[in-house]
Amino acid sequence: MTEVIATNETILVVGGGISGMTAALEAAETGKQVVLVEKRPYVGGRVTQLYKYFPKLCFPTCGLEINQRRAKMNPNLNIISMAEVTDIKGEAGNYTATVKISPRYVNENCTACGDCGKAVEAEFDDEYNYGMGKRKGAYLPHRMAHPQRYVLDSAIIGTDDAQKAKDACKVNAIDLDMQEEVIEFKAGAVVWATGWKPYDANKIQPYGYDRIANVITSVEFERMADPNGPTGGKLTRPSDGKEVKSVAFIQCAGSRDKNHLLHCSRICCMASLKQATYPADDVPITIYYIDIRAIDRFEEFYQKVKAQENVKFIKSKVASIVENKENGNPTLHGVDTEGYNRYADEHDLVVLAVGMEPSVDKASFPVEITINEEGFIEPAPENGGVFAAGCSSDALDVNRAVQHATGAALRAIQVVNRVAATEG
Amino acid sequence: MSDLNTAMIEKYRSSFLKEVEANVEEGEWVKMCMQCGVCSGSCPLGKHWEHPPQEIFMMIRAGKREDVLSSDSMWMCTSCYNCIARCPRGLPITHIMHGLAVYSKRLGLTPQKQPTAEFSQIFWDNLMKKGRVNELKLGLSMYFKDGFGQGIKNAMANQKLGQNMMKAKRMNAMEFFGGHSVKDLSGFQKIIKKAQEIEAGNIKDFK
Numbered sequence: 070m071t072e073v074i075a076t077n078e079t080i081l082v083v084g085g086g087i088s089g090m091t092a093a094l095e096a097a098e099t100g101k102q103v104v105l106v107e108k109r110p111y112v113g114g115r116v117t118q119l120y121k122y123f124p125k126l127c128f129p130t131c132g133l134e135i136n137q138r139r140a141k142m143n144p145n146l147n148i149i150s151m152a153e154v155t156d157i158k159g160e161a162g163n164y165t166a167t168v169k170i171s172p173r174y175v176n177e178n179c180t181a182c183g184d185c186g187k188a189v190e191a192e193f194d195d196e197y198n199y200g201m202g203k204r205k206g207a208y209l210p211h212r213m214a215h216p217q218r219y220v221l222d223s224a225i226i227g228t229d230d231a232q233k234a235k236d237a238c239k240v241n242a243i244d245l246d247m248q249e250e251v252i253e254f255k256a257g258a259v260v261w262a263t264g265w266k267p268y269d270a271n272k273i274q275p276y277g278y279d280r281i282a283n284v285i286t287s288v289e290f291e292r293m294a295d296p297n298g299p300t301g302g303k304l305t306r307p308s309d310g311k312e313v314k315s316v317a318f319i320q321c322a323g324s325r326d327k328n329h330l331l332h333c334s335r336i337c338c339m340a341s342l343k344q345a346t347y348p349a350d351d352v353p354i355t356i357y358y359i360d361i362r363a364i365d366r367f368e369e370f371y372q373k374v375k376a377q378e379n380v381k382f383i384k385s386k387v388a389s390i391v392e393n394k395e396n397g398n399p400t401l402h403g404v405d406t407e408g409y410n411r412y413a414d415e416h417d418l419v420v421l422a423v424g425m426e427p428s429v430d431k432a433s434f435p436v437e438i439t440i441n442e443e444g445f446i447e448p449a450p451e452n453g454g455v456f457a458a459g460c461s462s463d464a465l466d467v468n469r470a471v472q473h474a475t476g477a478a479l480r481a482i483q484v485v486n487r488v489a490a491t492e493g
Numbered sequence: 494m495s496d497l498n499t500a501m502i503e504k505y506r507s508s509f510l511k512e513v514e515a516n517v518e519e520g521e522w523v524k525m526c527m528q529c530g531v532c533s534g535s536c537p538l539g540k541h542w543e544h545p546p547q548e549i550f551m552m553i554r555a556g557k558r559e560d561v562l563s564s565d566s567m568w569m570c571t572s573c574y575n576c577i578a579r580c581p582r583g584l585p586i587t588h589i590m591h592g593l594a595v596y597s598k599r600l601g602l603t604p605q606k607q608p609t610a611e612f613s614q615i616f617w618d619n620l621m622k623k624g625r626v627n628e629l630k631l632g633l634s635m636y637f638k639d640g641f642g643q644g645i646k647n648a649m650a651n652q653k654l655g656q657n658m659m660k661a662k663r664m665n666a667m668e669f670f671g672g673h674s675v676k677d678l679s680g681f682q683k684i685i686k687k688a689q690e691i692e693a694g695n696i697k698d699f700k
Contacts (some may be wrong), residue, residue, distance in 0.1 A: 275535070275579070321529075328583035359529045386581070388534020403534035409548045411533075411540055 071170055073147060073254040074102055076132040077163050077422060077492070078485045080478075081256035082106070082155050086114020087467055088459025088474035090136050096260075096476040097145040101485060105148045106168055106375055111214035112140065112148060114264055118211075118288065118465060119195060123343040124370035129467075131218060137215040150216065155251075157259060161454030162488045163258045167435075172247035173400050174221035174231075174266030179219045179242035181363040188237035193222055197297065198292045201307075202281065202299030207234045212297060218242075257488045258454040258481035259436070261446060263472060265425040265460035268323035268330055275389040276322065276421060281399050282308035284419045286322075288338050294347040304348055308397040316348055317356055317401060318417040320358040324424030332443045334424035334464040338362045341422045342374045355378045355416065357387050357401065383412070386394040390419060425464040456480045494693075495601040502558070518592030522584045524551040530553040532576035532586050542566045546576060546586050549593070562597040569610040570594075611638060621685065623673030629668040 075081075078101070082093040085107030093105040105112070113136075119129045140146055149170060175185075189301035191206040206225035209217070219242075225231050226245065235243040267288045270278035277282050282492045283306050285293075296302035319339040320372055323329040338361050345354045354377075361382070363371035374380055398415045407414060420456040427444040434440070439449035445464075446457035458468035458477035517580045526547065526589050533545030544552060546567045552561050567590040575588040580683050583630035594610070603610045632655070632683040638643030648655075658664040675681050 087530070321581070327583045328579070359527060384528075385534070386529035386531045387532050404530045404539065404545055404547065406528045406530050406547065409530075409533070409545060440580065 077253040077257045077488045079256045080258050082260045085112035086264045087116040087469045091471045091474040092260040092458045092478040095475050097143045103146045106152045107150045108153050110151050110220045119293050123339045162257050167253050168436035169387035170250040174247050175219045176244050178240045179218040184237040185234035188233040191225050191230050194317045199289050206230050224257050245483045259358035260458050260477050260481050262458040263429045263461045266428040268424040268426050270421050277390045281392045283399050286421050286423045290420045313355045313417040315417045317419045318356045320422045322421035322423045327405045332422045336466045345374050345380050357383050360388050395407050498600040509556045510554050513553050515598045519585045519588045523550050524552050525582050531579050535575045535579045542569050562602040565604050567593040568607050624681040627668050627672040628664050
């Protein structure tokens with residue numbers, strides 16, 4: 070049974086992505102007791118799936134390592150992975166949270182040696198790589214995963230594979246009898262940091278994501294660029310595995326559109342500008358945009374990418390994509406705004422710069438909370454001691470999400486300080 | 494140039510956008526266009542337009558009054574509604590195109606021999622006679638709109654179609670002599686007359 074020691078002076082952080090981790094660490098480092106509940110088997114969230122950050126083009130693994138080290142070193146922080154908050158009752162200063170913990174089937178003896186992974190045969194779509202590539206039924210979600218511990222896919226439990234994994238383990242880390250647990254504990258304040266998910270590109274019907282192999286999303290392209298990703302860092306066409314010789318980016322794929330997401334997702338312009346630096350400099354790149362939103366200090370990065378000789382900008386929202394059946398090339402149709410020229414441009418690979426939507430939908434919040442029409446949490450007094458952090462509050466880049474999360478941690482600290490003052 | 498047109502130029506000298514907002518159906522939406530171009534790219538007849546919708550909206554804002562109102566473009570709209578379905582800002586583009594066509598017609602700026610405009614006029618005249626559309630006469634008017642010789646050619650070319658429509662009882666040769674009518678024709682004509690008076694009154698108010 071998972072033990073959680075918590076009081077009304079404990080801060081509960083829901084979601085262990087970059088925002089949740091930041092809020093949890095900032096609060097824990099001030100001496101507060103923090104319980105971090107994360108749905109995935111590891112912390113770090115979607116930032117772990119990024120190859121590079123904009124605008125510095127440095128690696129997220131760097132900051133991730135620092136945060137994971139801070140987490141390991143801090144005795145005030147209790148991370149519960151593979152867990153979901155199913156209910157929160159009470160009011161600011163006195164909440165009771167119900168948390169459902171899924172069985173990992175691997176205990177803390179695990180040394181991440183990988184013997185179980187080699188022993189099992191069943192393979193599944195690798196969610197870490199957005200379904201590109203496969204992972205085993207016993208797996209480490211990614212190289213830097215924290216906790217650094219394997220997971221058994223619940224689908225192999227009860228099959229021969231589960232026994233093979235158990236037999237292969239030399240440190241007695243596999244426990245096939247683990248059960249789902251439901252635990253309850255107290256908290257004085259809640260930081261809600263459930264983050265975002267990429268907008269479902271299948272809903273943008275004219276772009277044919279569901280029917281054209283060489284139309285992919287920006288998050289998939291990001292995995293592809295990563296040397297540890299499904300293609301070993303090679304930018305290849307999903308249809309034939311050939312290296313791409315031309316790339317097109319379509320901006321506002323789902324954002325700023327009353328048929329999809331009403332809001333501007335803010336990160337996609339910069340993400341595409343960043344991704345335009347991934348291919349070799351002899352690969353022609355075309356960016357189709359309505360307007361480039363590289364705000365404040367990002368303008369410089371935009372100008373830098375604009376100066377790249379292989380990068381071309383076309384001011385137009387692409388109307389539709391049709392596949393050239395002979396070579397699998399997506400053909401982009403539309404009319405540009407600088408001259409109103411009708412175009413039908415063929416590219417090797419098309420990347421949809423998909424928008425950000427909140428990962429928790431309106432109906433699924435286990436707690437009373439004020440949501441705006443885009444599905445993000447509003448900072449309302451009715452939320453009591455529940456504070457949004459990062460992308461659950463708005464579409465934010467990592468930098469702004471971290472700033473926002475730090476602010477949320479402070480709000481949560483204020484609540485538990487009040488509790489401490491009254492309880493003496 | 495019509496009197497109304499002169500009056501309108503006088504009134505909205507500085508802003509064609511304001512003129513469109515005040516006088517064109519759904520014209521107040523024009524300023525909401527963000528020039529993404531999805532309407533033009535999604536239009537099945539787009540390549541036949543001199544100025545695609547997105548360009549028309551920009552021209553309105555740029556004050557290109559003559560170019561817009563005497564353009565043939567908005568008459569090309571077939572009301573397929575693709576643009577409305579896809580517009581990320583929800584502009585009722587189809588309706589604006591029809592609104593512009595109607596306004597240009599009112600001002601007498603519609604290009605001569607524009608087929609859609611001609612058909613619309615023929616349809617209206619036909620409908621006004623009996624309060625019902627006389628299919629036979631509508632077809633004949635269309636065939637013969639460019640002269641007798643061309644009319645005969647058109648009629649011969651579509652002979653088979655006409656015969657099939659008769660067979661299927663979709664058209665009646667007897668319609669040639671008078672044709673069917675609404676029950677209260679004079680009442681119908683009074684309604685239309687009144688509507689036209691109201692509309693004329695609106696136009697007077699513009700001055």
